[in-house]
Amino acid sequence: MNLTSQPAPHIRVAQTTRGVMWDAIIALSFLYIIATYYHGPRAIALGLFSVLVCASLDGLTTLVVGGRPNLRDFSATVTGLILPMMMPVSVPYHIVAIAGAFAILVAKAPFGGVGHNVFNPAAAGFSFVVFTFGNALFTYPPPDMQFPVFGLIPEFTAPISPAFVMMVGGTPGHDVFNMILGRFPGPMGATNILVLIACLLYLSFRGTVRWPAPLSFFATVALIAFFFPRGQATGWSSVGFELATGLLLFGGIFLMGDPVTTPKREIAKIAFGVSLGVVVMLFRHFGHMEEQITYALLLLNAAVWSFDMVGEWLASKIRRKRFASRSRKDQAVSKKA
């Protein structure tokens, strides 16, 4: 009988890390279905290409540092699926490849690979291509225009996106119902408000994303938008436009839902969401960028450890008070021994 000695417990929960990643992939695939419906098969081709780049680079870097690439590790796949969703469907393939390469080679691998990265890889990759290829990234095609998988991208007159209108101080003239259905120019994954809300519900019911973090983020953004509207918008319409435009909903769900680069304790998660909301709104009011959430997220990623330590300090105050008698007993036992 070949028995091995293993520490307790001897039963394990059925959920695996692969399952957590699969949840994110399933949620993202709904966005791809809608994007393919609006823009043709190019959307899905961009996603597959990006996944190929990210996953192969992730495996390569693991080989370079002397590890064995894990085929069951889907974290690079999720990064690869998130990246094209933040871009317009007309984006050339080489930009997607550069974004994926930056995400894996600069933001993920040098820190120690999966689970150790300080900055969100997808946010870092996107931020990098924004200031190198900004023009191509912010030229959004009309919402119902079909694109071929390969070959020349057909010419189109780019409609002005509501995010741009908000940035220059105007009020978007888009119909609210069309905006909810995703019929307005914008990144191909971030415009389908209904699908995004369904994704958030799915992920939080599955327990992959814990709801306090995105909810506190959206609430903070809504609160600031209500009291300090940009341009001519007032009150509730300002709340709606601020939440619906740009990558705000998408980032709150998929970028902030990344467990590696967000705080762990619930109270720290809420504080993180609130500060992210404040920083995003500060960027929106005083910055000159069309997309702010990735920069705000990268800025706050560096402070995740501080958020966690403050949460830990609060929790230790409470638990030391509550479980003090137990620890005294343990100390007495260890002193005797």
Add this chain to the structure above:
Amino acid sequence: MPMFSKGIVLAQHKEPALSRPILRFVNPMMDNQQLDLTRLAVQNEQEAIIEVARLAQIVDERDGKPLYKVLHKALNKTDIVIADGVDDEPYVSSRLAPLLALRTEVADGIELCCRVGGCKKSAIMVYKMITDTETRIPRSIEKIKVTKIRGGYPANAGARLRQFGPGKKLVVGAGALIHLARAVYKAKKQTSAFVTVAGNCVTNPMNIEVSVGMTVMQVLERCGLTEEPTRIVCGGSMTGISVIDPDKTLVTYTTKAILAVRENKGDMHYACIGCGVCERDCPAGLNPMYIYRFVQTSYFANLEPFDAHLCIGCGTCSYICPSKLEVAANVLAAKEYALSHFDPAGEGESDE
């Protein structure tokens, strides 16, 4: 949003062991040992019961303490006697099954404890979250009310006693009560323990009364093995010890279960992704993820604010980990280090 978790819900897997009759698998030489109760140097009935418990060498199977010491402490100072039948770990039913099968002996034991403690009130507590049983747990056993303890795993010891009201409580395990009744009315020494034998390699999962000192392998062979197990566990499924040499490991008074498991370990090469479920479900409010990281990287000095000394060793963090890491073992290592190296602040003897 609660600050600290109240435990997790586990699938209990207590069947079919729980509804099968309890088998006796005892060494006759040991089982026939009779106590000599003719010359007890005692003044009254209460001292006689305590003396018999001492002579019969009865051990409370919950914590391994001799029963006579527990009874002596509770002498005439008890308000309520509680029989403990709470099996909150999956697969284990070695307290509940004797409680249901040997009702008269349990009731006799409770009655004896009531006499020692000088009280009339008594109760039986069982775990409520068992949904897969075939035998129904009755409302009362021999006219003693059965109280069901709610909550996930681990069933909190302090909180579960609060619902019996104020006053001094004498909590005794179901097995110890049965052995006390046998010692007093049949003059029998305690030489056996109630053990659950289960796991996916066991042919006949059941609760079995085993003589103390038998080897784990003998017990497993009595119940039958369908295939070679890769892991044999002595104790509960969440807190037990994994045994390498079942031929030389003996059943003790506190062995609650023997589990023989064959498992597929193909899926277990993930890194920690920091999902934080261990922190969400830790009943002591710790952050096992950071403790695990610091132990793995040997930064023991950083462990101080994480209060590893408060760990209760329930194993929830390892159970819930989606990456299947050995979190609990690392947290216990950190606890050992913290208890010997740190003096946690604000825990002087002032508020004793």
